[in-house]
Each structure stands twice: as C-alpha cells, then as structure tokens.
Amino acid sequence: MLEVRDLATGYGQAEVLHGVTIAVNAGEIVAVVGANGAGKSTLLKALSGLLPARRGSITFDGARIDGAAPEAIVRLGIAHIPEGRRVFPYSTIEENLSAGAYVRTDSAAVEADREAYYRRFPALRERRDRLASTLSGGEQQMLAISRGLMSRPKLILMDEPSLGLSPIMVDRVFEIIQELNKEGKAILLVEQNATRALAIAHRAYVLVTGEVALSGSGKDLLGNEEVQRSYLGS
Amino acid sequence: MEFLFFLQQIVNGLALGSVYALLAIGFSMIYGILRMMNFAHGDLYAFSAIFIGGVLAQGWPVYLALPLGIAVGALIGVLVERICYRPLRVIDRSVAIVSSLGAAFVLRNASEYLFGVRPAPFPLLLGQDKFVIGSVSFPLNALYILFVALAAIFLFNTFLKRARLGRGIMLVAQDIPTASLMGVPVNRTIVLVYAIGGALGVIGGVLYGSIYGIVFTDMGFPGTIKAFVAAIVGGIGNLAGAMIAGLFLGVIETLVVVYGGDWVGLPPGYRDAVAFVILIVFLLFRPTGLMGTRVSTAEAGTGASMGYSATTRRAIKLFGAIVVPRWMIGPAALLAAVAFPQLISDPYLLRIANLIMMYAIAVLGMNLVLGYCGQFHFGQAGFLAIGAYTTALLMLNFDVNVLVALAASGALAFALGVLVGIPAIRVRSDYLALVTFAFGEIVRLFILNSGFTRGPMGLPGIPVPEIFGFKIADNVGFFYYALALLVLAYVLCVQVTRSHIGRAWKAIYEDETAAEAMGINTARYKILAFGLSCFLGGIAGSYMATFSRFIAPNSFGVDLSVLVIIMLVLGGLGNLWGSIIGAAIMIGAVEILRPIAEFRIAFIGVVMILIPILRPQGIFSGIGNEAVPFRAWIERWRTKAATRHAR
Ligand SMILES: Nc1ncnc2c1ncn2[C@@H]1O[C@H](COP(=O)(O)OP(=O)(O)OP(=O)(O)O)[C@@H](O)[C@H]1O
Ligand SMILES: [Mg+2]
Numbered sequence: 001m002l003e004v005r006d007l008a009t010g011y012g013q014a015e016v017l018h019g020v021t022i023a024v025n026a027g028e029i030v031a032v033v034g035a036n037g038a039g040k041s042t043l044l045k046a047l048s049g050l051l052p053a054r055r056g057s058i059t060f061d062g063a064r065i066d067g068a069a070p071e072a073i074v075r076l077g078i079a080h081i082p083e084g085r086r087v088f089p090y091s092t093i094e095e096n097l098s099a100g101a102y103v104r105t106d107s108a109a110v111e112a113d114r115e116a117y118y119r120r121f122p123a124l125r126e127r128r129d130r131l132a133s134t135l136s137g138g139e140q141q142m143l144a145i146s147r148g149l150m151s152r153p154k155l156i157l158m159d160e161p162s163l164g165l166s167p168i169m170v171d172r173v174f175e176i177i178q179e180l181n182k183e184g185k186a187i188l189l190v191e192q193n194a195t196r197a198l199a200i201a202h203r204a205y206v207l208v209t210g211e212v213a214l215s216g217s218g219k220d221l222l223g224n225e226e227v228q229r230s231y232l233g234s
Numbered sequence: 235m236e237f238l239f240f241l242q243q244i245v246n247g248l249a250l251g252s253v254y255a256l257l258a259i260g261f262s263m264i265y266g267i268l269r270m271m272n273f274a275h276g277d278l279y280a281f282s283a284i285f286i287g288g289v290l291a292q293g294w295p296v297y298l299a300l301p302l303g304i305a306v307g308a309l310i311g312v313l314v315e316r317i318c319y320r321p322l323r324v325i326d327r328s329v330a331i332v333s334s335l336g337a338a339f340v341l342r343n344a345s346e347y348l349f350g351v352r353p354a355p356f357p358l359l360l361g362q363d364k365f366v367i368g369s370v371s372f373p374l375n376a377l378y379i380l381f382v383a384l385a386a387i388f389l390f391n392t393f394l395k396r397a398r399l400g401r402g403i404m405l406v407a408q409d410i411p412t413a414s415l416m417g418v419p420v421n422r423t424i425v426l427v428y429a430i431g432g433a434l435g436v437i438g439g440v441l442y443g444s445i446y447g448i449v450f451t452d453m454g455f456p457g458t459i460k461a462f463v464a465a466i467v468g469g470i471g472n473l474a475g476a477m478i479a480g481l482f483l484g485v486i487e488t489l490v491v492v493y494g495g496d497w498v499g500l501p502p503g504y505r506d507a508v509a510f511v512i513l514i515v516f517l518l519f520r521p522t523g524l525m526g527t528r529v530s531t532a533e534a535g536t537g538a539s540m541g542y543s544a545t546t547r548r549a550i551k552l553f554g555a556i557v558v559p560r561w562m563i564g565p566a567a568l569l570a571a572v573a574f575p576q577l578i579s580d581p582y583l584l585r586i587a588n589l590i591m592m593y594a595i596a597v598l599g600m601n602l603v604l605g606y607c608g609q610f611h612f613g614q615a616g617f618l619a620i621g622a623y624t625t626a627l628l629m630l631n632f633d634v635n636v637l638v639a640l641a642a643s644g645a646l647a648f649a650l651g652v653l654v655g656i657p658a659i660r661v662r663s664d665y666l667a668l669v670t671f672a673f674g675e676i677v678r679l680f681i682l683n684s685g686f687t688r689g690p691m692g693l694p695g696i697p698v699p700e701i702f703g704f705k706i707a708d709n710v711g712f713f714y715y716a717l718a719l720l721v722l723a724y725v726l727c728v729q730v731t732r733s734h735i736g737r738a739w740k741a742i743y744e745d746e747t748a749a750e751a752m753g754i755n756t757a758r759y760k761i762l763a764f765g766l767s768c769f770l771g772g773i774a775g776s777y778m779a780t781f782s783r784f785i786a787p788n789s790f791g792v793d794l795s796v797l798v799i800i801m802l803v804l805g806g807l808g809n810l811w812g813s814i815i816g817a818a819i820m821i822g823a824v825e826i827l828r829p830i831a832e833f834r835i836a837f838i839g840v841v842m843i844l845i846p847i848l849r850p851q852g853i854f855s856g857i858g859n860e861a862v863p864f865r866a867w868i869e870r871w872r873t874k875a876a877t878r879h880a881r
Binding site: 048049050069070071074075079080082086088089090091095098099100102103147151 | 398401402404405408409411412413414415416417418419420
C-alpha cells in the first residue's frame with residue numbers, strides 16, 4: 001500500500017533522514033521506534049508532504065506521492081495525526097471535526113461520521129460547542145484522532161499518540177489503534193512507548209539517526225536483545 | 235442645537251471611521267493569520283482609489299470602474315504576498331516587515347509617477363443630500379457610507395463562518411501545517427486573504443473619495459497607521475473588534491478636529507497624532523486590545539520548520555560572505571578617512587562623505603538597541619529631529635556654543651530615549667516597533683505644529699559652529715568634525731558592547747526569561763539600550779543641524795527611520811563596522827540614483843524587498859566576528875515572542 005524507498009529529507013542545510021526504506025501493507029499496523037531525535041516525526045512529515053523529499057520515492061497505492069502537497073496527499077487517503085495533537089485551539093470541537101472533513105463534499109455522510117465519533121467518544125459530544133483548547137490532554141488526543149479519521153483515510157500516520165497521557169488513557173489509545181485496524185485501516189505508528197507499540201504491531205522498524213537499523217515482526221523485535229537494551233530500558 | 239451639532243460630528247466621524255474599519259479588517263486579518271504587518275496596506279488603498287477616480291474621470295460607468303478598481307486592489311494584494319511574503323515564509327514571516335515597507339515605498343512611488351502628486355478629484359458617488367433638523371444638516375452620504383461598510387463587513391464575516399474557503403482561512407490562521415494536513419490549500423488560502431484584504435481596502439478608499447471628493451497618494455501611509463491602530467485596539471485577528479475600533483477612531487479624530495481647538499487649544503494638525511496616542515496608551519495598558527483577542531494567541535503555523543526555499547539557498551551560495559582580515563580594517567580605515575579630504579577636494583564627494591558619517595552615527599545607535607539588545611526601534615528619525623532642533627534652537631536663540639548644544643542634544647535624546655524604552659518592558663517586540671514608530675511621528679507632528687519651531691517653515695540660518703576658536707565653515711571642517719564624532723561614537727559602541735552591559739544585552743537577546751533568571755535586571759538594560767541608541771540619534775541630529783544649516787520637519791519623516799534600519803540590516807545586525815558600510819552603500823546608491831530621482835523611493839523599496847530574500851544576514855556579515863545573522867536574530871526574536879505568549 002505504502003512503499004518508501006531510499007527517502008532522504010531534512011531541514012535547511014541539515015539532512016535528517018539518510019535513505020529510509022520501509023513499507024506498510026493493507027491491514028497492517030507498522031510501528032517505527034527509535035530514540036529522541038532519530039527522525040521519526042521527520043519521516044511522517046515527509047510522508048504527508050509537510051517536508052519535501054530530497055531523494056528517493058514514496059509510492060501510495062501505486063502512485064508516486066513524493067513532491068505532492070499535503071492537501072493533495074490527504075485526498076488520496078493518508079491522514080497524519082501530528083505529534084502534540086495540534087487541535088485548532090480557537091475552534092470548537094465540532095469545528096475541529098469539520099476541519100478534518102475539509103476535503104469531503106458529501107455533507108450528509110460527514111454529518112453521520114461526526115455522529116459516529118461522538119458516540120465513540122461521548123466526552124466530545126458533551127463539549128461540542130466548547131473551544132478545543134479547553135479540553136484535557138486525553139480528550140484532545142481523542143479529538144485529534146477523530147479529526148484525522150474524518151477524512152476517511154485508508155492509511156493513518158500516528159505520531160506519539162500516547163505521549164503525556166495518563167496510564168488509563170494510554171491503554172485507551174492503544175485499544176483504539178487496534179479497533180481501527182480491525183475496521184480495516186492500515187496504521188503507521190510512531191511511538192516512544194516501544195514496548196506497547198511493538199506488542200500490537202504486525203511489523204516494526206527501528207530508526208537510528210535517520211536510518212533503518214533493524215526491522216522485523218513486532219514480536220521478533222520485542223524479543224531482540226539489542227532492542228531490549230537500547231530502547232526498552234531493560 | 236449644540237447637541238445636534240455634536241450629533242452631526244458623530245455622524246461625520248462614523249463615516250470616516252467606516253473607512254478605517256474596512257482598512258483595519260484587512261490589516262487585522264493579514265496580521266492575525268500570517269503575523270505579517272502589511273505596511274503596504276494603506277498605499278494599496280490609496281493607489282486603487284486614485285486609479286478608480288482616474289477611470290471614472292475618463293467617463294467609465296461606475297458599475298465597471300468599481301469592480302475593476304477592486305480587482306486592481308486585490309491583484310496588488312496578491313502581488314505583495316507573492317513577492318514580499320511568500321519567499322520569506324519559509325525563513326521567517328517577520329522579516330517580511332522590512333519587505334512590506336519596501337512594497338509600500340514602491341507603490342507610493344508608482345502612484346506618484348503614474349497619477350502625480352497632486353490630489354485627484356473623486357466623484358461624490360453617494361450624492362450630497364442632506365437631512366436638515368433645525369439649522370443643522372446631516373449629510374446623508376455619511377449614513378450610506380456607514381451602511382456600505384457594515385454590509386461589506388457582514389458579508390465577509392458570513393463568508394468566514396459559512397463558506398468552505400472562509401473556514402479554510404480560519405484554520406490557516408490557527409496552525410498552518412495542521413491546516414494543510416486537513417487538506418486546506420495553504421498557499422491559495424493565503425493569497426485569498428491578501429486579495430480580500432486588498433478588496434476591502436479599496437472599498438474603503440472609494441468611500442473616502444466619496445466623502446471628501448479627493449484622493450491622493452499621501453493618504454496611503456496614514457491609512458496604514460489607522461488600520462494598524464484600529465486592529466490593535468480591536469484585538470489583532472478579532473474582526474468585529476477591528477471594525478468597532480475603526481469607527482471609534484474616526485469619531486474621536488473628528489471630535490478632536492472640531493472641538494480640540496476650543497477645549498485644549500489643540501491645532502487641527504494634531505488629528506493624525508490622535509491615533510498614535512491611542513495606540514501607545516493601548517499598547518501600554520491593554521496589549522491584547524479592547525475586545526481581547528481570539529486568534530492571535532495561537533502560534534500561527536510553524537512554516538519556519540520547513541527549511542529555506544530553493545531560490546534562497548541558491549542566492550546564499552551566490553553571495554557568499556566577503557571575508558577580509560579583521561585586524562587590517564580599523565587602522566586602514568582611519569588612515570584613509572583622515573587623508574580623505576587631503577586627497578579628494580571635490581566638495582560634492584566631501585559632502586557625501588559627511589552625510590555618510592552622520593548617518594553612520596545614527597545607525598550605530600540603532601545597532602545597539604536592535605542588533606545587540608534585540609529590541610525593535612522604529613523611531614530613530616524622531617531622535618534625529620530632537621537633536622537637530624535642540625541644537626538649532628539653542629544656537630539660534632541663545633547663541634550657545636556648538637559643543638554645548640551637542641551635549642544638550644545628546645542628553646535630551648538620551649532622556650527621551652529612556653522614556654521610549656519604558657514600554658519595552660511591557661510590550662511585545664513587534665508592537666514595540668509601532669510604539670517607537672508612533673513616538674517618532676509624534677515628535678515630527680509636534681515640531682510641525684509648534685510655534686517656536688516655526689512649524690513647516692523650518693529653521694534657517696543656523697550659525698556656523700565654532701570649536702575651540704576654529705570656525706567650521708567648509709566641507710573639510712565638517713568632515714573632521716563628523717569624523718571625530720563618528721570615531722567617538724564607534725569607540726563608545728565597542729566599549730559598551732564589550733562591557734557587562736553588552737553581555738547583559740546579549741543574554742536578553744538570546745533568551746530574556748533565562749537572562750532574568752540569571753539575575754539580570756532586564757528592564758534596566760533594555761532601557762539603557764534605548765537611551766544610548768537615541769543618544770547617538772541625537773548626536774547625529776545635532777551634526778545635521780549645523781552641517782545643513784537649515785532644518786525642517788519634513789526631513790524627519792518615517793522614510794528617515796526606515797532608511798536607518800535598512801542601512802543597519804544591510805550592514806548586518808550586531809556588526810559595528812557593517813553599520814558604517816551600510817550607511818555608505820545607501821547614501822552612495824541614493825546619490826548615484828539622483829538622475830532618476832523620481833524612482834528613488836521605489837529603488838529603496840526594491841532594496842528592502844530584496845535584502846531579506848537574498849541575504850537575510852546582511853551583506854557584510856562576513857566582517858567582524860560578532861555579526862549575528864539576521865535570520866537567527868529574527869528567529870530568536872520570534873521564539874521569545876512565542877514563549878512570552880505562552881506564559
Ligand atoms: N523544525 C525543525 N527544524 C530543524 N531541525 C529539526 C526540526 N525538527 C526536528 N529537527 C531535527 O531533526 C532531527 C529529528 O527530529 P524528529 O523530530 O524527527 O525526531 P523524533 O525521532 O521524532 O524525536 P522525538 O522522539 O523527540 O519526537 C533532530 O535532530 C531535530 O533536532
Ligand atoms: Mg517526534
């Protein structure tokens with residue numbers, strides 16, 4: 001579904017990714033783990049078009065998308081749920097959800113989807129007319145996920161969805177990821193919480209200073225000694 | 235009766251305020267969304283209004299002329315975005331202050347060139363019907379104008395709320411990258427913002443023409459200021475607030491003109507000062523505006539994270555830094571300078587050299603406050619004026635020796651500079667730009683409207699200065715006088731920047747919060763930076779008075795402040811040598827361009843647009859090791875503003 005070959009990108013003069021090759025197949029949860037500053041967020045930004053690729057190729061459903069603008073990539077069915085949630089703070093919950101459906105023109109179906117997410121996250125429904133900045137961190141994450149889903153993506157890029165959440169909320173987030181996957185969405189998950197991410201991932205990559213150091217099934221990597229030592233803190 | 239007259243003034247004020255409201259909405263929207271102060275906003279409105287007036291005079295029907303003019307305004311808005319704003323977006327939006335001022339200059343020059351400097355007639359499109367109660371007649375067209383403005387604003391507001399493109403604007407205003415992840419076409423949306431802002435401004439210009447029957451190039455800059463003031467008072471990004479504040483400003487101005495003379499003896503020339511006073515009061519006491527703010531506290535977009543554009547990278551490569559061995563510069567330059575008048579006796583060249591040195595002193599002052607301490611100061615012209623007038627008045631009226639006058643000028647400028655620095659403690663940096671700017675304008679308006687300065691006529695016949703018995707009467711004399719002042723100013727700057735003061739400035743510049751945490755009294759050092767900066771401005775002004783022997787308020791306009799800033803940016807912030815070189819380049823360019831004087835302002839404008847794009851760190855940043863690249867400077871400035879926001 002998504003194929004990334006030899007992708008290089010960076011900021012200004014600095015190159016951060018030096019030729020990354022990964023793939024996500026339909027129906028998979030793929031995890032990308034790595035230390036702070038390894039370039040995980042950078043990878044997602046390149047995939048969603050926020051950063052231009054300097055080398056290599058990105059193919060989605062058989063079409064090249066490197067060089068496409070973010071707004072075009074959303075339309076193809078990739079949703080990027082950014083690090084730090086990035087809800088629109090001065091828009092209401094409802095306006096945030098509508099923002100997620102910006103590319104859609106089928107307003108009746110958009111309405112129905114919004115209702116569906118309200119059912120799933122009743123806390124959002126209760127606060128639908130409040131500004132998003134008034135939500136708690138966990139609620140904001142639910143909003144950010146729902147907002148991303150409002151574009152009806154085939155592939156979801158998630159950047160540290162569990163960051164800064166209470167243990168109960170972390171559980172909930174990983175539950176949701178698995179639910180979404182069961183509903184047929186492919187998911188590329190970037191996480192600091194490597195143990196949890198590897199546990200639910202079908203396959204995973206370890207990113208070290210902008211390069212893929214290891215890859216394999218989630219279970220294999222979870223059992224891998226080196227990964228244990230460097231990333232799982234044991 | 236008295237009351238009806240008052241009511242009539244209110245109606246007139248509301249009509250003028252409608253114009254301001256329309257301008258303010260466009261300005262507020264562009265600033266709220268892009269953090270860009272669009273200084274070209276008023277010139278766009280003036281240009282388009284004159285254009286429409288011209289087209290109507292050609293006999294075009296109104297229903298064709300208006301849409302055409304609005305289209306022209308929208309197109310200019312789009313061009314400003316494309317040329318001044320978009321290439322800079324990836325570096326930093328705030329650098330765009332300089333280039334949008336450049337665009338304002340280009341537009342103004344184009345307007346003068348194409349339409350002439352004299353006011354052009356504009357048909358009273360809304361008629362001259364009056365509505366008479368007793369002996370007081372109310373102009374109906376004022377009410378129509380209010381109605382048209384409100385209708386335009388209402389339509390626009392509905393567009394923002396309901397239409398898809400409008401919703402896109404609201405998302406881009408909050409977070410550019412995330413908006414693009416939602417599928418909002420960011421570039422097109424931003425273009426749209428400029429186009430709509432331009433179109434609303436043009437409607438304002440048409441209404442202005444319909445009230446007063448004339449439109450002219452010089453209404454542009456005050457237009458920008460009024461728009462800015464209304465946008466601030468209303469709360470940046472708060473469109474309803476901008477509208478109300480615009481109306482309010484129009485009413486206050488009208489009342490000041492009508493009653494100000496009777497009540498407090500204020501001449502009508504102070505009308506434009508009203509806006510500045512309101513601005514300063516608001517920035518000091520209520521920086522978030524009358525109505526609070528909705529959009530501005532959101533850190534709009536982080537476009538800066540995306541690296542430079544290809545053009546910029548190419549340009550940086552092309553104009554690599556010019557490296558000169560550092561130790562050679564000082565002695566060589568001084569030697570060359572001392573010998574200069576002996577080798578070159580051409581009075582024209584000497585005159586230019588004198589001008590360069592005078593400007594260099596003022597630029598050095600700017601460098602302290604902006605390049606070292608990182609505080610925006612947009613009003614150096616005001617301090618040149620203070621220095622020049624102090625010296626001139628003392629020498630003319632009291633026959634004071636030039637050195638005493640020089641000292642008095644410096645001292646007064648220092649004291650007032652300290653006063654201006656006080657807002658720096660409270661006000662966010664990009665607003666500080668406007669406070670200082672407003673102060674500079676107030677100084678000019680004060681001089682223009684006071685009797686003892688002889689108002690617009692200026693002060694001629696400033697006596698020949700005499701230092702220790704030597705009369706300084708020719709260019710050579712003035713050369714050495716200027717050189718001595720420049721060397722002293724330079725040494726002062728070197729000493730100060732190397733001392734604990736310079737270290738404190740550097741700490742403030744890099745991270746004000748951290749500097750405070752380290753126990754640095756940031757308020758005191760910031761105020762000192764302003765004081766010293768203005769002191770040098772006053773010294774330069776004093777020299778100017780004796781050197782040119784005639785001074786008039788119109789020499790101390792905004793152009794002068796802007797010119798000083800360009801010189802500084804050109805030479806590189808935090809680079810003392812660069813300040814001198816920047817002054818030399820700009821004065822040289824202005825002289826070389828004398829044959830095409832009518833395009834001079836446009837030329838300066840083009841330079842201002844190009845420097846930030848091509849070489850954001852200044853042209854000569856390779857010289858001197860303290861040079862702070864402009865981009866890094868502006869980035870720090872922005873992160874500071876952002877953290878202050880967050881608190
Ligand atoms: N906006 C930016 N401008 C310049 N450099 C950046 C920017 N964002 C990230 N970097 C640099 O790129 C490198 C990779 O950053 P990235 O955010 O991709 O790391 P990460 O793996 O997501 O780390 P974390 O786990 O902390 O989120 C880092 O060295 C970082 O300093
Ligand atoms: Mg990250």
